[in-house]
Each structure stands twice: as C-alpha cells, then as structure tokens.
Amino acid sequence: MSDVMDYNSRLSDPASRKFETFSYLPAMDAASIKRQVEYLVKKGWNPAIEHIEPEYLMDSYWYMWKLPMFGETDVDRVLAEAKACHKANPNNHVRLVGYDNFKQSQGAAMVVYRGKTV
Template identity: 65%
Template sequence: MQDYQSSLGNADSRMFETFSYLPTMTAEQTRQQIQYIVDKGWNPSVEHTEPEHAAGSYWYMWKLPMFGETDVDAILRELEACHTAHPDNHVRLLGLDNFAQCAGTSMVVYRGKTV
C-alpha cells in the first residue's frame, strides 16, 4: 500500500477521481474512456475550475451537457475548446447517467496550472 503525499497546501499534490492515482493517460486511453461513456449511454458533460478551488464541490459547467452525443471526436473537441478557453483551469469530463440521475463517471482530462 502506498501513501500519497497530498495536501490542501500543495495544489500539485492533489488527486482527483480514481484516474488521477494512475499514470497520465495517453490520448488513446482517454479516447477509450470516452468511448466507454458513449457505450454506456451516458451523456457527456464538460466542467472546469481553478486549481485552488478543485477540492470544492462546485465546478463551472462548459455549455450544456452533450445530451445524446455519441461522436467521440465531438466530445474531444469540446474538451479541447474548454481547455483553450480556460488554459489555467482543470477540465473534467462527466458521464451523466439518466437512469440513476447522477454522474456515472468523472475524470480530469486537463490539469490546470498551479501557482
């Protein structure tokens, strides 16, 4: 078992969701995770926030959720557009489950710059 040396005082050390404990995903691995969201029938939603506020429960919504979107490339373009518009922010993708009425998955795709 490994102890992760993370703290609120060190923004670079903070972990977000399960994937942040793993090595950084490649572009192909990210694509596969997005395909999983699409295959589950979940609606993709893009959010962003400043690194210093990432531990809070509120993230800014980037546009409306992409209801019914099944094109992985379109989802990747929205993630990139959000990152381009907010290069210093963390950008995450959620898979919203209509049946359970909650987020089925969530992953940070771009980590913002910390001060």
C-alpha cells in the same frame, strides 16, 4: 499483505492534490482518453465538460462548459468540446463527466486536462 501506499496530498500544496480516480494513475494519453469517451458513450451516458481553477479544486462545484451533451454519440465531437474548454481556460483543470440517466448520477468523471498549479 502488501503495504498500503500513502499519497502525500495536502491542502496546503496544490501541486500534491489528488482528484478523481484516475489522478492516482499515470496521466492518460489521447488514445486512453478517447477510449474512456467511447466507453461512456457506449453506456448511453450523457457527456458533459466542466472546469475549475486548481486552487479551488476541492470545492464541490465546477463550472459547466456549455450544457451537457445530451444524446451525443460522436466521440470526436465530445473530445473537441473538451479541447475547446481547455483552450478557453488553459490554466484550469478540465474534466469529462458521463451522466447516467437511469441512476440519475455520474457514471464516470475524469480530469482530461490538468491546469497549472502554483
């Protein structure tokens, strides 16, 4: 059996905190993020952009950037909204959410821009 790795993530150290599944992997480049957006659009999920200050990362509620993009299928438009949110909130984490209408839950959620940690 392989050794289980302990991620040294502590509430007292904002820089060490892990969030969302992809934060345990190397940071995604623009092409990887685009593929994720293509996937959630292909699944028919509604994209939404959210953001939050790094110090409040562990809170349950993130700020919504505009309304969810119901029915949006243009990948570049979704990426442009994420970029606009990041530009307006450069110190915040920005995540992309894909809402699944049928299961009435999030089908995907990933941080696409990381804010500055103190």
